[in-house]
Each structure stands twice: as structure tokens, then as C-alpha cells.
Amino acid sequence: MFDRLSDKLGKVFKKLKGHGKLTEANIQEALREVRLALLEADVHYKVAKTFIDRIRERALGQEVMTSLTPGQQVVKIVHDELAALLGGEAPRLELGGKTPVALMLVGLQGSGKTTTAAKLALYLKKQGRQPLLAPVDTQRPAAIEQLHRLGAEIGVDVYRSQPQQNPVALASEAMAAAVAKGHDVLLLDTAGRLHVDAPLMAELQAIKADVGPAEILLVADAMTGQDAVAVAQNFHEALDLTGVILTKVEGDARGGAALSMRTVVNKPIKFLGVGEKLDALEVFHPDRLASRILGMGDVLTLIEKA
Amino acid sequence: SRTREALTSKLDRLFLGKKIIDAELLEELEELLITADMGVETSLGLIEAVRDKVKRKELTDPARLKTHLKAEMLTLLTGVAVPPLHPGKPHVVMVIGVNGVGKTTTIAKLAHHDLEQGEKVLLVAADTFRAAAIEQLEIWGQRAGAAVIKQKTGSDPAAVVFDGLAAALARRVDKVYIDTAGRLHTKVNLMEELKKVARTAAKQIEGAPHEVLLVLDATTGQNAINQARLFHEAIGVTGIIMTKLDGTAKGGVALGVVQETGLPLQFIGVGEQMDDLRPFEPEAYLEAILG
Ligand SMILES: Nc1nc2c(ncn2[C@@H]2O[C@H](COP(=O)(O)OP(=O)(O)OP(=O)(O)O)[C@@H](O)[C@H]2O)c(=O)[nH]1
Ligand SMILES: Nc1nc2c(ncn2[C@@H]2O[C@H](COP(=O)(O)OP(=O)(O)OP(=O)(O)O)[C@@H](O)[C@H]2O)c(=O)[nH]1
Ligand SMILES: [Mg+2]
Ligand SMILES: [Mg+2]
Numbered sequence: 001m002f003d004r005l006s007d008k009l010g011k012v013f014k015k016l017k018g019h020g021k022l023t024e025a026n027i028q029e030a031l032r033e034v035r036l037a038l039l040e041a042d043v044h045y046k047v048a049k050t051f052i053d054r055i056r057e058r059a060l061g062q063e064v065m066t067s068l069t070p071g072q073q074v075v076k077i078v079h080d081e082l083a084a085l086l087g088g089e090a091p092r093l094e095l096g097g098k099t100p101v102a103l104m105l106v107g108l109q110g111s112g113k114t115t116t117a118a119k120l121a122l123y124l125k126k127q128g129r130q131p132l133l134a135p136v137d138t139q140r141p142a143a144i145e146q147l148h149r150l151g152a153e154i155g156v157d158v159y160r161s162q163p164q165q166n167p168v169a170l171a172s173e174a175m176a177a178a179v180a181k182g183h184d185v186l187l188l189d190t191a192g193r194l195h196v197d198a199p200l201m202a203e204l205q206a207i208k209a210d211v212g213p214a215e216i217l218l219v220a221d222a223m224t225g226q227d228a229v230a231v232a233q234n235f236h237e238a239l240d241l242t243g244v245i246l247t248k249v250e251g252d253a254r255g256g257a258a259l260s261m262r263t264v265v266n267k268p269i270k271f272l273g274v275g276e277k278l279d280a281l282e283v284f285h286p287d288r289l290a291s292r293i294l295g296m297g298d299v300l301t302l303i304e305k306a
Numbered sequence: 307s308r309t310r311e312a313l314t315s316k317l318d319r320l321f322l323g324k325k326i327i328d329a330e331l332l333e334e335l336e337e338l339l340i341t342a343d344m345g346v347e348t349s350l351g352l353i354e355a356v357r358d359k360v361k362r363k364e365l366t367d368p369a370r371l372k373t374h375l376k377a378e379m380l381t382l383l384t385g386v387a388v389p390p391l392h393p394g395k396p397h398v399v400m401v402i403g404v405n406g407v408g409k410t411t412t413i414a415k416l417a418h419h420d421l422e423q424g425e426k427v428l429l430v431a432a433d434t435f436r437a438a439a440i441e442q443l444e445i446w447g448q449r450a451g452a453a454v455i456k457q458k459t460g461s462d463p464a465a466v467v468f469d470g471l472a473a474a475l476a477r478r479v480d481k482v483y484i485d486t487a488g489r490l491h492t493k494v495n496l497m498e499e500l501k502k503v504a505r506t507a508a509k510q511i512e513g514a515p516h517e518v519l520l521v522l523d524a525t526t527g528q529n530a531i532n533q534a535r536l537f538h539e540a541i542g543v544t545g546i547i548m549t550k551l552d553g554t555a556k557g558g559v560a561l562g563v564v565q566e567t568g569l570p571l572q573f574i575g576v577g578e579q580m581d582d583l584r585p586f587e588p589e590a591y592l593e594a595i596l597g
Binding site: 039042108109139142143145147149150196221225227256257 | 406550578
């Protein structure tokens, strides 16, 4: 992959060759390039700012000042800090406690909730669980039918929701059905909604109160721009999210929104959606996403080559 | 609206008590533009131009900054022509875009609009891939009052279009909307499939598809530029519709998209119902960004 940031930083530092010492001004210039790269990757403006402040210290330290390849050193520091920020707790589902364990998927319209619900059901089924899929989206035309089709494809039961039902009542009924039929996991697919839609956010809170889900996962599109911060913030404030699932990651989006959301929610990114097929679900690797946000292939081999 | 107020007060605060355009003001402006998803290149380009003007003393009063910027941004958004409506019937419109942006819903909105104008509309369910995509379009067709031509899930989309256009000719409809499956612009085989659909349409009706509308989601960041570029390269887009502008996303990437492709923005989506479609008005759009 074309390595823009490394190239740019290389240029920043090349000017110095033969001019003697590396100065604070050079580092500042390098950090400016890093900041622009983050913004180009859709990292939120404020998140990028805080991040740069954080790494300025390390970059100004001995590590870079005395390095023979300061450009690569800066890239390495940025990459490592980014991966650390994106990482954190082990990305597994919280399935302990009383069964059936409820998992709830929430997010903006079209982010991939329904598809991801089916993907998680398949993932759990492969682990020997007996999940029940429950459509509680009574809004989008044919949303219930969509989940039924997906359930049939993977051989997972889907609760018989009716579009004229109330979503909160539906969720409780589905839970009762899961208990009655001996399912150990209940996956709730909720309707897409705007984070500023107060009545619809209150509906999610009511479902949460009734069903008591072990996980409330924000399903977010990897292509999301600056709005990711507001979206994550509002969903988190309303529901106390337990994690994030990033979808449509197989495209060419740089995915900076992940950093924005991770910073706001401070809960792990648990899975990545990497296609429309139901097995296109991957566990999350912070270092890979860090490289991608910075617009680099394999950053470590690059650094070694330098 | 809430977002409008937030922005207005933000920009007002920017100018509050300011006598000169200084570095601090420009930095805050940078934040305003970038957080609207206008992207590094467009935002910094605009700010650089302001800085130059300030240097040359052509622009000194902070109060005039907004008017100036709006004018600059307007030139970035215009200079593109909306394709003329071809005289023949039926007029065939293909709607394309990445997954989940709002293609199917937008078709319902466009059909509803045309039906209200007294036109006869036919919908073609050429998304044969996504689960229940056909059912979704059928429900919208019923609500709007438009017939839907469909085949089974999994059938060849080009074959559905072939049937659909034959029906359109037989029924003498005015407008045909072809709903296509969402696909990432990076997937070569799926882009080929789209080309095949377009070719099939052309064989059936001269000049079809007469319009190819690309749907972009306002929540999308800089990737929208790649989407527009690659879809345009592959099949020749004629116009852009930006959805989900009823949220807090500003959709500022539209400036970059217009710069990159020269394509006109034609409509915006402002909700999930059939009447939540508006013509794109550059002034109002820029007002929402700048306050
Ligand atoms: N390329 C790609 N497409 C995906 C992925 N996940 C979901 N999609 C597609 O994105 C579109 C929207 O997915 P849905 O699962 O219907 O999204 P949703 O969040 O349930 O949508 P609403 O219920 O309308 O809010 C569909 O075309 C899916 O096939 C992914 O990881 N990659
Ligand atoms: N808030 C809001 N939601 C919208 C708008 N347009 C569409 N949606 C919602 O976005 C979601 C996806 O819309 P669809 O029309 O199914 O999108 P699509 O592009 O056809 O999706 P695929 O066929 O799966 O690629 C649905 O929940 C719609 O109700 C809009 O302007 N505003
Ligand atoms: Mg859904
Ligand atoms: Mg669709």
C-alpha cells in the first residue's frame, strides 16, 4: 500500500541531513503531518488534537532526538500509541451469568445491525451455543423478514415478531420465548435510529431495563466521518455501551472513526464486519487498524527496512 | 433545528468580540470546517485563501469572513450541470451506492414525488442479493402506489432489469427506478455486475439508463470521495443524492465530491418517510455548515 505518512515524514526529516541537529521545530513539523494524516483518516478533530499532545512528549524525548531515522521513529511512536489506544480489554463477548444471556445491537440507520446480529448468531452457534435471534425493528419495511431470511440461512431460530407490535413488549416476549425454548443467548436486532432522536433512544432504554442485556453493542460503519464522536457519545450516555462493532471494514475506508469512538466510549472494539456474507466477521486487531488509519501497509516491516 | 442553533452559536462565538482575523480565529474556523467533514484539503485550501486575503488586507473584518467563505464554498459547489431530461418515454433511472446508504428508501421517495406529479412509475427490484431487499421495495411500492417488477432472490439482476424494462414499455410508464444491491466501490466483480445491468438497460431502451444516481450517506467521512470517483469511473454517474442529513452529520464531504467528479448534488434525504426528500439547495446546505 502507498505509504503517504512515512513518505511525508521522510521528507520532513531529510531536509535535516547534513544540517546537524534535530530540533523541536522539526518534531513539530512532523507532528503536524501526523495530525493531517489522522484528519484525512476521519479521526475526529478534537480526538486528533488530544492524541498529538499525548505523543508530543514521547517524540520530543531521547528516542527521536538521537535517532538516525527520526521519521521512522515518529511513525513507530504514533503507531504504537494508536494501537494502545485502540486496544484494551480482550475482545470477547460477555456470556457468563444467568441464561439466556441477552445481547443487544444498536446504531444508526443502515450501519449493519441486522446483518451483524446474524453473523454473531452464526459465530455463537459454531461455539456450541443455541442462540435465538429476535427482530425488534418494527420500523424499516421488511426488517423482520430480513432477519428471518438470515436466520434460515444459518439454521438459527428467529422469534416471530409482528410489525404492529411495540418494540419494548416484543423484546420482553422474545426473552420469555428464549427461556421457554431453552436458548442460551438472545440476540436483539433493534431498529436503526438517530442518536438525537429522544423518543427512540428512550425506547432502547426501556428495552434495556426490561431485558437486562449483558452486552449492548454499538454497530458502526467504518466509513463514518466526524459525526462518529456525537453518535458514540449519545448512544453511550443513554445506554452505557459495552463495546463497538465496526462494519464494512473490507472496503478502503481508513477507519479513523474507530479511534474517535474508542476514545469516547472507552470500551473495546469487539468485532469487525468484513463482508456481506454471514461468516464475514473477524476479531479485532488494534495494530492492523492503527496501520490502516495511518495509511500504511505493514508498518513494522517498513520500520525495519529503514 | 437543534443542530442549526448549535452551529450558529458556535460561529457567533467565533466572532464574538473579534476585531481582527487572527491565527486563533482561523484555527477555530479550521475546526468548524473539518468537523463538518469537509476534509483536510478543502478546509485548509479555504483557510489558506482567507489567510492570503488577510495578508493583502483584502479581508480584515471578521464579520465579513462568513459571507466571504460562503461565496467561496458556493463556487466549489456549482459550475455543474444537471443532465437534461431526455424527451422519450420511459425515463430510466438507476440508483447505486455502497451498502446501507439509503438507496431503496430514496427510490420510494423519488417515486412518491413523481406520482404526486401525476407520472406513472415502475420500480425494478434489481437487488436480488440482500435478504428481503425485494420485500422492502415491494412494501415501499405499495405505500407509494407504484408497481414493482421482481424475480426470485438470487436471480441475475440484469435479467430482472430486462423484464422490468419490457414491462415499462408495455405499460407505457413515464419513469422507471432500478434498485440495485449495495456494493463497496472497491469490489471489482460487483462493479462489473453493475455495468452489465446498465448495458442490459441500454439494449432495451435507447440511452437507458438516462440517469444514474449515486446515493451517499451524510454520515460518511472522506471515503465518500473514493466512492464517488470509483462509481463514476465504472458506470458514469449523472447526479448525487445525499441522505441522512436529518442527523447531526453535516455532509461536508459533498464539496470534495463535487470537486472530484464535477457531478451535481440533486436531492437530500432528511428522514425515513416517503416525503423526506428535498431538492439540494447549496445556500441552505452551506448555512447549516457555517451557521
Ligand atoms: N460490505 C459490507 N456490507 C455490510 C457489512 N455489514 C452489513 N453490510 C451491508 O450493509 C447494508 C445494511 O445492513 P443491515 O444489516 O441491513 O443494516 P441495519 O443497521 O440493520 O439497517 P437498519 O435496520 O435499516 O438500520 C446491507 O446491504 C448489508 O449487507 C460488512 O461488513 N461489509
Ligand atoms: N434518518 C434517515 N434515515 C434514512 C434516510 N434514508 C434512508 N434511511 C434509513 O437508512 C436505512 C437504510 O436504508 P435503505 O434504503 O435500506 O438503504 P440501501 O442503500 O437500499 O441499503 P442496501 O440495499 O442494504 O445497500 C433504513 O433504515 C432507512 O430507513 C434519511 O434520509 N434519513
Ligand atoms: Mg436492521
Ligand atoms: Mg436497498
